[in-house]
Amino acid sequence: MDLRDSRGSLVRAGLVGLVVGAGVCYCVYRATSRKRTNEMGGEAILEGESIQKEHKERVGSTSWGKAQLTTPQQAPIVDVNICSRTGQRHSNHLQQGMNFPVSADGLTTNHIQNLIYLLESVEDPLIQEQVLITLSNSAAFSVNQDIIRNLGGLSVVGSMLSVPAANVKEKALNALNNLSMNIQNQAELKRYINEICEETNSSPLNSELQLSGLRFLTNMSITNDYQYMMTSSIPCFLRLLSDGDERTQTQVLKVLVNLSANPAMTEHLLNAQAPFLLSLFDSCINKEVLLRVLMFATNLTQHMKKEESAVVSCHSEDSIFSMLWGNSTKCSQKLASLVLHHDTEVKEQAAKLITQGTSCQIK
Incomplete structure (x- = not known):
């Protein structure tokens, strides 16, 4: 040497x-x-x-x-x-x-x-x-x-x-x-968003590696600046919401709630396929998951009310739009039940969604 x-x-x-x-x-x-x-x-x-x-x-x-x-x-x-x-x-x-x-x-x-x-x-x-x-x-x-x-x-x-x-x-x-x-x-870390989205999608379900990726994406989606870079990963997020355990569901919902707070992301989210969404509007669901699902739907409803000219026919049967606004009877029943939920935060969020979306009916 x-x-x-x-x-x-x-x-x-x-x-x-x-x-x-x-x-x-x-x-x-x-x-x-x-x-x-x-x-x-x-x-x-x-x-x-x-x-x-x-x-x-x-x-x-x-x-x-x-x-x-x-x-x-x-x-x-x-x-x-x-x-x-x-x-x-x-x-x-x-x-x-x-x-x-x-x-x-x-x-x-x-x-x-x-x-x-x-x-x-x-x-x-x-x-x-x-x-x-x-x-x-x-x-x-x-x-x-x-x-x-x-x-x-x-x-x-x-x-x-x-x-x-x-x-x-x-x-x-x-x-x-x-x-x-x-x-x-x-501003510098945005270069890793696509790579981490791919890593999160391919990681073993519910793994610590996957959760770590979701935490990073949560922080990077706090402002609207870099959310557009996650658009193509919305189907991945919804898959994790459907298949993941409670920890994964909670973490991926933090990302989805952040995205739903941005009006520019509304149409991308409404077009996404989520036939399971209403099954999460249930009092048996973990409170942290349920509360964020309601927040997610409330954000989208608020943006929809501001965009009255939205074209209804462009959304598929299994889209988030159809789950929330095309299935008004089932959605109304689910929300009416959640208004009687034992947790105050859940009750208030369910009531807010009913008020914002007129029981999820299309106007």
Whole structure:
């Protein structure tokens, strides 16, 4: 091994040690997050509110569903046993030459830069996964979201989507999800929307990988700016709504509610095939799913009322339009039953839909 290779290995060894030490950072992150939760009523809510505020200022207030912005995913503490896989000398190098000062906001700029370099330079999926976990936790703080972007880290994290290992892809999506809670970051991250839509569609049903993709798409659909890039994936979203478990249904509905709040997406949604839709208007359905289905239908109804010239004949029998407005008797019965639901939010949302859509009848 020549001197250059030796130095390169030493640098990578020290950086791996840095990832090991990042467990300390995570502990600080958890403590700080709990403090912010008490002060703000939830983790990373402030950045999400800024995204929604910017949207409302530009396009006006619309009927947003609840919990459409995903909070940072708290990944497990970095595996300290990685030292045994990469050599104890890495830990020794960390102790001797790479102190790990932890600020209240997580990693320092220098450490973030080193982690981005490490992610670029190693091919070991175990190390890639640990680095992505650390960057994901760091990106829970808005200041670090900017730092990672300014250091060119968005494209480095995004490149991990092409790694064959599912665990690496999942951790990359978690990091991108947290990074997307930033308007400036979203302008760069839009390049991954199509790729992540395809990944979400092809991932095993109800898998963590699929859920991670949906969380990213939820954040990217908070404003109207990039929703048009998801148009071709509407059939995929509806398939997941039909076939997925409650966690998947809830997450995909966050995306659909966001899309339905944009009048420009209305016709695309109304034309989509969803013969199962009315089956979700049932008191036996999980509350989080049911509430969002009602919000989704209410948004579409509001837009339909504003577009009285819409052509009814262009919608197929199994389209969302036909399910809501072409099946008025069944829809009315379903909603009348939900007005008697035991949950107040569900009752109010059902009543709102009845008022907005005159019991889903076509005028």
